[in-house]
Amino acid sequence: xxxxxxxxxxxxxxxxxxxxxxxxxxxxxxxxxxxxxxxxxxxxxxxxxxxxxxxxxxxxxxxxxxxxxxxxxxxxxxxxxxxxxxxxxxxxxxxxxxxxxxxxxxxxxxxxxxxxxxxxxxxxxx
Amino acid sequence: xxxxxxxxxxxxxxxxxxxxxxxxxxxxxxxxxxxxxxxxxxxxxxxxxxxxxxxxxxxxxxxxxxxxxxxxxxxxxxxxxxxxxxxxxxxxxxxxxxxxxxxxxxxxxxxxxxxxxxxxxxxxxxxxxxxxxxxxxx
Numbered sequence: 001x002x003x004x005x006x007x008x009x010x011x012x013x014x015x016x017x018x019x020x021x022x023x024x025x026x027x028x029x030x031x032x033x034x035x036x037x038x039x040x041x042x043x044x045x046x047x048x049x050x051x052x053x054x055x056x057x058x059x060x061x062x063x064x065x066x067x068x069x070x071x072x073x074x075x076x077x078x079x080x081x082x083x084x085x086x087x088x089x090x091x092x093x094x095x096x097x098x099x100x101x102x103x104x105x106x107x108x109x110x111x112x113x114x115x116x117x118x119x120x121x122x123x124x125x126x
Numbered sequence: 127x128x129x130x131x132x133x134x135x136x137x138x139x140x141x142x143x144x145x146x147x148x149x150x151x152x153x154x155x156x157x158x159x160x161x162x163x164x165x166x167x168x169x170x171x172x173x174x175x176x177x178x179x180x181x182x183x184x185x186x187x188x189x190x191x192x193x194x195x196x197x198x199x200x201x202x203x204x205x206x207x208x209x210x211x212x213x214x215x216x217x218x219x220x221x222x223x224x225x226x227x228x229x230x231x232x233x234x235x236x237x238x239x240x241x242x243x244x245x246x247x248x249x250x251x252x253x254x255x256x257x258x259x260x261x262x263x264x
Binding site for chain 1: 130190192195204207211235238242250
């Protein structure tokens, strides 16, 4: 399989796993501190709030898409390219997406750390 | 950040890396599964190491959801990337591999990223609720 299709698959995996993480983060922020909810209303209420949250269900869909995308990419290219490439690129796209969609304050400190971790993961798994 | 919250971050790191190690060890014992016989993947779940890995990864997911409920995504992800370091060290210790210079460089880069982010605030301080989540405030 050509390098172009491999990189297209990598881009697809990065996009879906970023969407999954951002939606998961949005769901959990809207539900609020789960420890407090557990003490107030019990574990059942925590589980119910999570599994019935639309963003959580959409997050599961994107995480499943990322997983099957990974299986597909692994059938075309080496694991030593696909896994580090997707894992490290995801740190950068997550920082961008968290700023854009979650309105997190991604300051210079967080950018530095996302880039360092991104470089580190790429080197570690190479 | 309280001590309990740091414990949740440690749980994410430990559950994720030990879960992956357990899955990987189990799949090496099961052996390669070809795509033509993908249904064998379901039988692999019965392997005790795979089952243990799944339980550990469920623990990871629970801790991850808990952390996301009180801190930013751009804090949790770099802060828990120490899991990559732990994963590398565990696979080295358990499989008896040698740590190459490039791998030490990777460990150093990830650790410095973690060091930088954890010195900052864990959640974006909001003076007013977000417009799109206003209906969900409890």
